[in-house]
Amino acid sequence: MIFAIPEYKNRIVIAPFPRQDQKRCWDKWSKLCDALGNILFDECLLLIGNEENWDEAEQIIEQSQNKDISNLCGCLSTLGLGMLLKECRLLICVNSMPMHLAAALGVNRVAIIGGTPANVVVQEGDPTIRYIEDPGLALYDPETTEYPVRINDITVEQVLEKIKELTDGKVCSG
Amino acid sequence: MRKILIFDLNYMGDMLMSSPAIRWIKENTGAEVDVVCYDFCVDIMRGNPYIDNIYAVKRRFPLWTAIEARRRNYDVVMQFNTSLLTNLLIWIAGRKIRLGYDYRGRGVLLNRRISIQYRTARNGNRVGECLRLVQWGFNWNE
Numbered sequence: 001m002i003f004a005i006p007e008y009k010n011r012i013v014i015a016p017f018p019r020q021d022q023k024r025c026w027d028k029w030s031k032l033c034d035a036l037g038n039i040l041f042d043e044c045l046l047l048i049g050n051e052e053n054w055d056e057a058e059q060i061i062e063q064s065q066n067k068d069i070s071n072l073c074g075c076l077s078t079l080g081l082g083m084l085l086k087e088c089r090l091l092i093c094v095n096s097m098p099m100h101l102a103a104a105l106g107v108n109r110v111a112i113i114g115g116t117p118a119n120v121v122v123q124e125g126d127p128t129i130r131y132i133e134d135p136g137l138a139l140y141d142p143e144t145t146e147y148p149v150r151i152n153d154i155t156v157e158q159v160l161e162k163i164k165e166l167t168d169g170k171v172c173s174g
Numbered sequence: 175m176r177k178i179l180i181f182d183l184n185y186m187g188d189m190l191m192s193s194p195a196i197r198w199i200k201e202n203t204g205a206e207v208d209v210v211c212y213d214f215c216v217d218i219m220r221g222n223p224y225i226d227n228i229y230a231v232k233r234r235f236p237l238w239t240a241i242e243a244r245r246r247n248y249d250v251v252m253q254f255n256t257s258l259l260t261n262l263l264i265w266i267a268g269r270k271i272r273l274g275y276d277y278r279g280r281g282v283l284l285n286r287r288i289s290i291q292y293r294t295a296r297n298g299n300r301v302g303e304c305l306r307l308v309q310w311g312f313n314w315n316e
Contacts (some may be wrong), residue, residue, distance in 0.1 A: 019185060078186075078217035097218075100190035120300055121191070142296040 010043040012036065013085060015093035017049040017056065017073075023115040023134070023149050024094045030063035031156045032092070037066030039160075043089060048081065048098060049073040090167065092159065095121050103129065110162045113137075114151040130162040176205035179243055179267060181253040181260050183211065183234065186218045188295060192254045193222065195304035200224035203312060205249070210239055235259050243267035252311065254304045255294045256280055273311040286311055 014033070018024035033045055045066065047057040051074030061069050076084060082101055085091060091102045091109040095116065102109045103126065111131040113121065117140055118133045136150040178199060182189055189211060200207050206226045211219060213230040220228065231239055240263040243251065251268030253260045256277035264272045265283035273286040275294065281287035288310055294303055 095187070097186040097190070100187045101218075104190055104193070116295065117297075120295055120298065121187075123299065123301060142292040145296060 011046055011084070011088040012040070012043050013046045013048055013088045013091045013093075013098070015048050015091060015096060015098035016060065017053040018094045018096045018115070019050075021115045023151065024096065024113075025151070026094060026112050026114070026154060027152050028154075028156050029060045032159055033060065033064040033066045033069055035156050035160060037064070037068065043068075045069040046084070046088070047071050047073060048076060048084075090163065092163070108166055110159060110166060112151065112154055112159065114149065116145075128166075130166045132158050132162060176203055176249045177208070177246065178203070178205045178250045178252070179208045179210065179246075179248040181210045181251070181263055181267075182215075183231075183253070183257070183260055184215070184255065185212075186215050188254075188300065189215050189218050191295075191300040192304045193219075193224075194301050195254065195308045196222070197224045198305060199308050199312065208248075210236065210243075235263065237263070237266070239263075240266040244269060250311075252307075254307060256290065273307075275307065 016029045036045060045068060047060060047069060049057060054071065054073040057071045057073045061071060081098065082105060085102050085107050086105050091098060091107055093099045093109060093111050095111055095113045099109060099111050106128055108128050111129060113131050114134040117137050118131055122129060122131060132154050134149065134151040135153055136148040140147040180196065182192055196207060207224060208227040208229065209219060209225050210229045210231060213232055216228055216230045219225055229239055244267050247269055250271045250273055251264045252273035253264060256275045258280045261274060261280055261283045264274065271286055272284045274284045275281060275290040276287035277290050277293060288307060
């Protein structure tokens with residue numbers, strides 16, 4: 001597989017694919033890519049995931065009006081992913097391995113959190129993260145891990161707001 | 175010199191969240207720290223300066239790894255989760271100290287255990303959870 005990561009642009013990495021957990025699946029990635037395409041000037045979007053996420057990533061790109069998106073699913077080793085994250089401007093993700101790797105590297109990230117309460121996976125006081133938690137997690141039962149899943153209630157505007165907050169408006173200045 | 179074996183049979187995100195605890199063990203005990211993890215998680219741990227050896231396994235119940243570990247005579251064998259199967263591996267592998275959580279009686283095979291109300295990574299911050307276990311376990315030993 002041959003791919004190229006644009007060298008001349010700032011990179012925003014998007015990691016939309018959780019591992020084996022439907023509670024972490026958000027359904028508005030194409031719309032987010034559209035919204036980012038409308039307000040970003042010199043950034044490209046890079047979709048990351050495993051090889052089995054390739055088709056799903058292609059669907060996100062197909063459904064989006066924004067054509068400055070590259071599909072890197074299955075193209076990166078863990079080391080390569082770490083190097084990419086270290087060089088990127090921002091990571092937008094669900095709570096999965098890239099989020100934790102970005103935390104270890106001190107990379108700015110906006111996370112859409114489902115499946116597990118944010119306090120389990122996010123360090124309190126971490127200045128490099130902003131997150132939106134599934135509203136249903138307010139009723140999370142740690143014994144059964146059950147709760148009314150409402151992750152798709154999270155809107156694109158909420159995500160953009162968190163991006164503005166985290167980047168002091170330098171990304172998504174609108 | 176002490177030797178410690180950690181059964182860290184988790185996905186990559188959980189392994190990253192337990193890595194501060196592994197660093198704490200290395201910095202505070204000076205022991206040789208070995209980790210058993212799934213083969214797809216090796217890349218996450220490779221190059222970690224606080225881990226001396228990584229044993230990659232494919233199965234959820236790597237029995238032969240546990241038997242081999244028993245021959246190596248580790249001072250401490252432990253895990254960061256409440257898995258009963260992994261506690262059984264620890265019981266097979268650990269001749270001396272077997273450290274972990276006691277959740278609903280699952281700690282019966284361990285000889286150093288800390289009570290926990292919920293399964294790990296369900297209620298409290300995961301990083302803090304792992305750190306509390308090792309700080310309690312190793313300070314007790316001191």
